[in-house]
Amino acid sequence: MTKHRLRGPTAGLVTALTAVAVALAVALAGCGSDASGSSAAGSGSGTIQIWEGWTGAEAKTFAHMVSQYEASHPGQKVESLYVNNDNTLQKVLTAVRGGSTPDIAYLYGSWAPNVAEIPQVVNLTQVVKKPGVNWSDFWTGERAVATVNGKVIGIPALVDNLAVVYNKTLFAKAHLPVPGPNWTWAQFVADAKKLTVASTKQFGTAYVTPGSEDTVWHWEALLWEAGGSLLTADNKKAAFDSAAGLASLETLRTMAVTDKSMYLDPADSAYANLFNSGKIGMLVTGPWDLSAFPNVKYGVQVMPSYAGTSGGHQTISGPDNWVIFNNGATQVTNAEQFLLWLTAPAQVKYFSLQTGDLPTRASVADQASVASRMNTALPGVGTFVSNLAEVKQARPQITQYPKISQILGTMIVSVLLGQSQPQAALASAAQQVNAALAG
Amino acid sequence: MAVSVARAHQRGRPGALRRAVGSEHFSGWAFVTPGVVIILLFGAVPIIWSAVMSFQKNNLLSPSTPFVGTANYRQMLHDPIVVQAIKHTLIYTALFVPGTMIVGLFLAVAMNRKIRFISFYRTAAYATMAISTISEAIVFIWLFDPSYGVVNYFFSLIGLPQQQFLNSPSEALYVIVAMTIWGWTGFSVVIYLAALQGIPQTLLEAASIDGAGPWRTFRRITLPLLSPASLFLAVWLTINALQLFDEVYLSTQGGPLNATTVLVYYLYNQAFQQFNFGYASAIAYFLFLVIIVVTVIQFRVGKRLTYYRS
Numbered sequence: 001m002t003k004h005r006l007r008g009p010t011a012g013l014v015t016a017l018t019a020v021a022v023a024l025a026v027a028l029a030g031c032g033s034d035a036s037g038s039s040a041a042g043s044g045s046g047t048i049q050i051w052e053g054w055t056g057a058e059a060k061t062f063a064h065m066v067s068q069y070e071a072s073h074p075g076q077k078v079e080s081l082y083v084n085n086d087n088t089l090q091k092v093l094t095a096v097r098g099g100s101t102p103d104i105a106y107l108y109g110s111w112a113p114n115v116a117e118i119p120q121v122v123n124l125t126q127v128v129k130k131p132g133v134n135w136s137d138f139w140t141g142e143r144a145v146a147t148v149n150g151k152v153i154g155i156p157a158l159v160d161n162l163a164v165v166y167n168k169t170l171f172a173k174a175h176l177p178v179p180g181p182n183w184t185w186a187q188f189v190a191d192a193k194k195l196t197v198a199s200t201k202q203f204g205t206a207y208v209t210p211g212s213e214d215t216v217w218h219w220e221a222l223l224w225e226a227g228g229s230l231l232t233a234d235n236k237k238a239a240f241d242s243a244a245g246l247a248s249l250e251t252l253r254t255m256a257v258t259d260k261s262m263y264l265d266p267a268d269s270a271y272a273n274l275f276n277s278g279k280i281g282m283l284v285t286g287p288w289d290l291s292a293f294p295n296v297k298y299g300v301q302v303m304p305s306y307a308g309t310s311g312g313h314q315t316i317s318g319p320d321n322w323v324i325f326n327n328g329a330t331q332v333t334n335a336e337q338f339l340l341w342l343t344a345p346a347q348v349k350y351f352s353l354q355t356g357d358l359p360t361r362a363s364v365a366d367q368a369s370v371a372s373r374m375n376t377a378l379p380g381v382g383t384f385v386s387n388l389a390e391v392k393q394a395r396p397q398i399t400q401y402p403k404i405s406q407i408l409g410t411m412i413v414s415v416l417l418g419q420s421q422p423q424a425a426l427a428s429a430a431q432q433v434n435a436a437l438a439g
Numbered sequence: 440m441a442v443s444v445a446r447a448h449q450r451g452r453p454g455a456l457r458r459a460v461g462s463e464h465f466s467g468w469a470f471v472t473p474g475v476v477i478i479l480l481f482g483a484v485p486i487i488w489s490a491v492m493s494f495q496k497n498n499l500l501s502p503s504t505p506f507v508g509t510a511n512y513r514q515m516l517h518d519p520i521v522v523q524a525i526k527h528t529l530i531y532t533a534l535f536v537p538g539t540m541i542v543g544l545f546l547a548v549a550m551n552r553k554i555r556f557i558s559f560y561r562t563a564a565y566a567t568m569a570i571s572t573i574s575e576a577i578v579f580i581w582l583f584d585p586s587y588g589v590v591n592y593f594f595s596l597i598g599l600p601q602q603q604f605l606n607s608p609s610e611a612l613y614v615i616v617a618m619t620i621w622g623w624t625g626f627s628v629v630i631y632l633a634a635l636q637g638i639p640q641t642l643l644e645a646a647s648i649d650g651a652g653p654w655r656t657f658r659r660i661t662l663p664l665l666s667p668a669s670l671f672l673a674v675w676l677t678i679n680a681l682q683l684f685d686e687v688y689l690s691t692q693g694g695p696l697n698a699t700t701v702l703v704y705y706l707y708n709q710a711f712q713q714f715n716f717g718y719a720s721a722i723a724y725f726l727f728l729v730i731i732v733v734t735v736i737q738f739r740v741g742k743r744l745t746y747y748r749s
Contacts, residue, residue, distance in 0.1 A: 090711060093499045114714050117501040201586050209606065210692040266605040267580045267690050274587075402713045413695050417606065 047077040048103040048334045051092075053085035061354040069341055078338060085320075089115070092325075096120055101325035103335040106157055109145035109319045110213060113399045116148035122324040124152040127336055137345070137361045141317035144394035154321025155343050156360045160286040161317040162221050163387050164188070164304070165380065168297045170195055170202070170281045179282075179301040181313070185225070185251050188282065188304045189259070195281030196261040204261035205282045206271040207252065209416055211409035213402075214268055217395070218284055219412050221316040222248035224393060227309035230404075235396050236437060240408075241430035247306060249415050249422035256416040264416060286318075287358060287384040300380035302387055317391040319360075353377075358385055403436045493720035500714060511721035521722065523697055524705040527612055531701060532680040534613075538620045540672050543627025544665070548657075550628070551635040561632070568625035576689035579618040580605065605691055608698035615686050615699055622686075623679075627672050634668035635661070663746045670741040674734055681730050702726050 054062045059082070066078045081102065083091055089111050095101045101120055115121060128135040135143065142156035164179060171178050174194050179187070192204025208214050220230060228244025231237065255262040263280060265271045272292045274280050283289070284303070302313045322343070324335045341347065345364055352359040352370060356378045359365040365385050375382030395401060411429035414420040420428075459465055493511055497504040515521045550560050567575075582589050583604040591601050605611050638661060646656045684703040687693060693700035693708065700708075702722060710719035 097499070114498065114500055117498065119502055203586075209695060211694040211696070212692055263586065264606050266611070266695055267576075268692070269577065269580060270584065270587075279587075399714075406708075406713070409694075410696055417608070417695060419608070419696065 046075045046334060047079055048331060048338060049079045049081065050104040050106075050338075051081050051083045051088055051102045052106045053083055053088065055082075058351075058355045058357065061351055065342065065347060065351065069338060073337070073341075076334060076338070092118070096325075101327060103325060103327055103331050104339060105323050105325065107154065107321055107323050109321055110395070110401070112145055112153060112321060113148050113397050113401060115321075115323055116151065116153045117399070118325075120325045120327075121153055122326050122332055122335075124155065124324065124336075125150075127340070128152050128155070130340070132344075133340060134363075137363050139317070139319070139360070139362060139388050139391055141388075141391035141394050142319040142360060144397065145317075145319045146321050148397050154323045155339050157320045157322045157343075159317055159319040159358050159360050159388065160288060161315045161358070161384060161387050161391055162218065162284050162286055162303060163315060163384055164282055164284055164301045165275070165289070165293070165298050166282040166301065167275065167278060167280070168299050170278065174281075178299055179304070181302055183301065183304045184307050185222070185304045186307065189251060189254055189261075192255050192261040192282060193259045196259065198260075201279060203263040203274075203280050204259070205255060205284070206263040206265055206274065206280050207256065207284075207416060208268040208271065209264045209266050209413050210268050211406070211413045212268070213405045213409070215412055216405045216408045217316050217318065219248060219252065219408070220395065221284070221303055221314070222251060224314050224316065225303060225309070225311040226306045227311040229393075231396050231433075231437075235398050238430040238433040238437070240433075241426040244306075244309065244311070245426050246422055247309075249412070249426065252412070253415050253418075253422055257418040262416070287356070287378075287381055290378050290380050291356070298380060300383035302383065302390060313390055314392045315387055315390045317388070317394070356381055358388060362388070398437075400436050404433050407432045407436065489720040489723055492717050493724050495717045497717040497720075498714040499716045504717075507717065511718045512725070514718060515721060515725060520697055520700060520705060521702075524700050524702045527699065528681060528683070528701045531612060531616060531683055532677055534616045535619055535623075535680045535683075536673060536676045538616065539623045539627050539676055540669065542620060542624050543672070544631050546624065546628045547631030547635055548661075551632060561628075564628045565625040567622055568629075570622070572622065572685040573689055575618065575622050576686055579614065579621075580690055583614050606695060608696045611691055611695060611698045615683075615690065618686050618690070619680075619683070623676065627676070630668050630672055631665065634665050638664045666745040667747055670737070670745050673741065674737050677733055677737065678730055681726065681733070 052062060066080060069078060070076060085106060088105055088107055092101060092105055096118055107115055138156050139159060142159055146152055146154040146156055166179060168178060176191055176194055195204040196202060223240055223244055226244035226247040228242050229239050232239045256264060263274065271283060272289055275283050276293045276295050278296055303315045305311060305313045322339050324332060326332055345361055348359050348361045349364045349370060351357065353373055356374060359370060364370055365388060371382045371385045374385060407429050411425045415422050415425050494506060494508060495504045496507045546564055550557060585591060585603045585606055594601060602610060604614050642660055643656060646660050682703050683701045687699050687701060687704045691699045693704050706719040706722040709715045
């Protein structure tokens with residue numbers, strides 16, 4: 001309901017125009033196929049179009065890199081169009097229908113299984129095997145998200161991961177030692193309780209509870225740390241209704257319901273401000289939030305582990321992809337050439353140093369100078385860089401994932417709000433997930 | 440147009456073409472054609488296309504769009520979230536429409552007089568319409584924050600228990616109602632103010648000479664004369680209420696636990712998060728039908744209750 005888009009009753013109009021519209025629709029269908037035909041023919045002009053959603057320093061750096069590319073590759077032009085990342089898939093869908101897809105688009109990794117269904121998406125499986133690409137130099141989590149059913153559909157564009165950002169001042173005030181690299185969830189829970197001060201409305205930690213994927217992936221990290229997995233290896237059945245699943249939900253429940261040490265953020269919008277105001281002791285979050293904390297002295301530590309499990313301190317990553325669309329052989333070749341250049345180690349290093357985004361390649365992250373220079377520019381980023389090695393698995397790459405995510409979101413929120421017990425919530429969610437996978 | 444011209448030729452009536460081109464009809468159509476084409480392109484074509492999609496299994500991604508008959512519509516009957524979404528939409532509409540009208544009427548009556556700074560008050564009342572929905576949502580999220588919000592602070596001052604608001608499945612929808620009533624009040628204030636200024640002073644004077652007090656004048660003279668404005672507001676606000684989306688998207692994303700999932704939010708979720716465009720189109724068509732039925736009823740009932748001065 002937008003106030004700026006007042007619309008009156010359209011019922012009468014529709015009836016009146018239906019007949020004419022049918023005729024017009026037929027005519028338009030003709031136009032549509034014409035357009036796609038001409039664009040598929042490809043012009044070979046050496047101009048490729050790329051849709052990206054960079055802003056601020058990222059946008060400046062990207063524009064600079066594009067001009068560098070054009071200078072070093074005579075005859076090649078890269079036209080970049082800013083599209084808000086949240087809307088790119090919507091826009092691509094329209095473009096696919098209209099036969100005017102860009103040559104390259106930046107698409108969220110979580111869309112990959114669905115993106116793979118678009119016939120115009122170029123299969124890059126052979127491309128990434130070319131000499132010099134060094135595919136295994138990209139992080140495991142990235143490669144997993146760029147691959148759908150064994151087919152590579154994208155090249156990693158951005159990577160992040162979750163770690164714990166904590167307020168050093170609040171730890172000192174509570175006379176607590178700051179978290180160490182070997183810490184456990186039991187310690188996290190105990191610290192959160194001690195960092196909670198009801199009188200000043202200070203919370204030990206926070207959790208986002210809109211029930212969206214943001215709610216879900218935070219929990220998935222806990223599940224993996226507890227040694228569990230989301231689905232069976234063949235992605236056919238739910239596997240999270242397990243001891244590990246129970247342990248992970250119990251951890252959240254203890255903080256949210258029993259200790260009340262967890263601030264629940266229903267709109268996914270308040271936690272960063274609260275942390276920056278010194279109202280929250282610890283946050284499980286990613287590198288993108290660090291620049292929002294100029295007012296507090298913070299430290300970053302890897303995710304806690306569960307004592308006695310094999311999960312270790314692993315974390316979760318949400319990588320995004322560059323995807324190529326087929327607009328004719330010449331365009332595809334030019335697009336591949338540009339992407340391989342853009343994601344080569346030298347460019348990855350330059351982009352990370354300029355923007356503070358984590359390096360998408362292990363060889364870049366391993367250069368001590370890169371991590372330390374990034375950490376100087378934005379304290380704490382260094383831990384996120386080394387934490388990339390703790391990304392051991394990816395979310396299931398299946399088209400049903402959005403549905404599963406929704407079921408899990410409801411499960412987690414119902415436990416956090418004290419509406420259901422972990423065991424019952426797990427069982428009910430597992431049943432729904434199995435139904436979604438079967439359907 | 441072209442068809443009728445061709446037919447005229449077949450029947451062998453010379454001069455028909457010239458007559459047609461020279462007629463007022465032709466120039467009339469020539470003027471409106473650009474507008475009509477645009478409306479067809481961006482209005483009617485999507486409406487028809489989504490009707491077709493509602494009978495398909497369509498994710499807009501893959502080229503295969505099998506025809507599934509009424510399966511999408513039948514799925515709605517068995518989808519518990521659709522039932523919840525309908526319930527939430529109706530509760531929301533039932534509170535939002537009268538709420539906005541009553542608050543708007545109250546403010547309009549209060550501001551329909553010559554006092555100092557009246558332009559300022561009127562501008563302030565309308566400002567809520569000019570403020571973007573996103574800023575409105577952010578302000579309300581903070582006002583109603585369970586721990587740091589001003590509303591809970593006032594509750595504690597007057598000894599009321601602290602509420603969870605957007606974190607509570609039983610309260611979140613009412614916060615959205617409050618948020619949108621605030622946002623839309625300016626609209627109903629403007630409509631009512633305009634209507635109030637159209638009420639002839641002579642009628643009000645006559646009533647007071649006849650000995651009617653202010654309340655009676657309001658009940659017997661002002662309210663009936665405002666009825667066309669009320670009908671307009673009721674229809675307009677209802678259509679918008681049934682299409683509630685922005686505030687939900689920006690504040691709760693349908694949560695907690697689907698407590699604020701209304702029909703349009705759910706169809707957005709099905710279309711753009713789950714890629715079930717066929718199913719989403721079916722929901723859209725169901726909503727379209729509901730809106731038509733409700734609007735027709737409102738006009739029927741409204742006609743009887745509305746007083747139009749001739």
